[in-house]
Amino acid sequence: MSEELGKIEDLPEDYRHALREAGVAPLWPMMRNVLPHNAPNPVSHVGHWSYANVRPLLLKAGDLTPVEKAERRVLVLSDPGRGLGAMQATASIYLGLQLLLPGEAAPAHRHTPSAARIVVEGEGGFTVVDGERLPMKEGDLVLTPGGDWHDHGHDGDEPVVWLDALDLPLFVYLEGSYAIEGELQAQRNRPDASAVEYAAPGMVPSRTGGRGARRYPMMRYPWSAAEEALRAMARHGEVAELDYINPETGDAVLPALGFTAMMLKSGQTEQPPLRSCSSAFHVVRGSGRTVIDGIEVAWQEKDTFTAPIFAELVHEADEESFLIRIHDRPLQDKLGYYEERTR
Numbered sequence: 001m002s003e004e005l006g007k008i009e010d011l012p013e014d015y016r017h018a019l020r021e022a023g024v025a026p027l028w029p030m031m032r033n034v035l036p037h038n039a040p041n042p043v044s045h046v047g048h049w050s051y052a053n054v055r056p057l058l059l060k061a062g063d064l065t066p067v068e069k070a071e072r073r074v075l076v077l078s079d080p081g082r083g084l085g086a087m088q089a090t091a092s093i094y095l096g097l098q099l100l101l102p103g104e105a106a107p108a109h110r111h112t113p114s115a116a117r118i119v120v121e122g123e124g125g126f127t128v129v130d131g132e133r134l135p136m137k138e139g140d141l142v143l144t145p146g147g148d149w150h151d152h153g154h155d156g157d158e159p160v161v162w163l164d165a166l167d168l169p170l171f172v173y174l175e176g177s178y179a180i181e182g183e184l185q186a187q188r189n190r191p192d193a194s195a196v197e198y199a200a201p202g203m204v205p206s207r208t209g210g211r212g213a214r215r216y217p218m219m220r221y222p223w224s225a226a227e228e229a230l231r232a233m234a235r236h237g238e239v240a241e242l243d244y245i246n247p248e249t250g251d252a253v254l255p256a257l258g259f260t261a262m263m264l265k266s267g268q269t270e271q272p273p274l275r276s277c278s279s280a281f282h283v284v285r286g287s288g289r290t291v292i293d294g295i296e297v298a299w300q301e302k303d304t305f306t307a308p309i310f311a312e313l314v315h316e317a318d319e320e321s322f323l324i325r326i327h328d329r330p331l332q333d334k335l336g337y338y339e340e341r342t343r
């Protein structure tokens with residue numbers, strides 16, 4: 001098979017002009033751009049956002065811009081491969097750090113992309129999703145699936161920050177991204193489903209009376225439960241990784257994005273397989289380093305970093321560390337091309 005394909009410059013100028021006039025273009029000069037051999041050529045680069053550096057800028061944004069003027073007060077984490085201001089941390093994942101100050105409320109809306117929030121710091125914040133009030137504690141994963149009404153509030157005393165993760169780039173590419181505004185929701189006077197219906201592992205509400213489960217039955221995944229389960233696995237020498245799933249179906253929590261909690265013991269080195277999905281890592285607690293395709297990222301508590309597709313990763317923890325990996329495997333599984341390669 002020939003590696004060298006014809007170039008557009010090889011064609012006569014009058015023929016190229018005729019092609020332009022007809023609104024067509026030859027495939028062969030462009031084919032390797034869209035169908036490279038053996039593996040994709042990612043645009044995404046390794047990204048690393050130090051929370052110690054970003055936090056003061058986020059708090060300054062709170063001084064400069066009231067939430068009423070911002071709707072969502074967020075600093076976007078832009079992929080270095082696409083440049084500052086890119087609404088992508090990887091090809092399919094949007095990430096942003098959002099700030100809510102005491103007494104503030106972010107207005108209600110619903111939108112086509114799905115979102116999840118990983119709480120970075122602060123107490124007293126909450127999200128209301130279709131009337132269900134979800135308290136936001138450090139490390140919690142809170143869902144706002146596409147099409148569901150949601151708003152945010154804060155009745156604590158200190159700033160609350162969370163990491164937004166959305167499949168927004170997919171909807172922008174499909175020209176299907178939009179939001180509808182609404183009024184703050186009336187809140188149901190009861191704890192959320194993670195504290196009631198799904199508080200016991202391996203158990204779900206009984207299907208009496210023909211009642212079926214909601215599409216997204218559990219909207220909050222408390223970090224306390226995840227950490228306890230990770231520690232139990234680590235005590236028995238197993239690789240401590242747990243996927244967040246829909247408790248009714250076993251599917252990923254969102255259609256396009258998956259979330260995996262990880263624990264690394266002090267001094268532990270982990271070399272995962274090469275994965276076709278892109279990934280973002282949020283450090284809930286701990287410190288260490290990850291070498292990504294030869295680039296070393298030294299991470300601290302609350303940092304976020306990204307890895308492109310098929311990246312060679314080596315994690316090493318300086319102390320006991322907990323991370324949440326955000327990835328697009330659920331989308332790739334649906335499209336039938338998720339792949340893992342050995343080194």
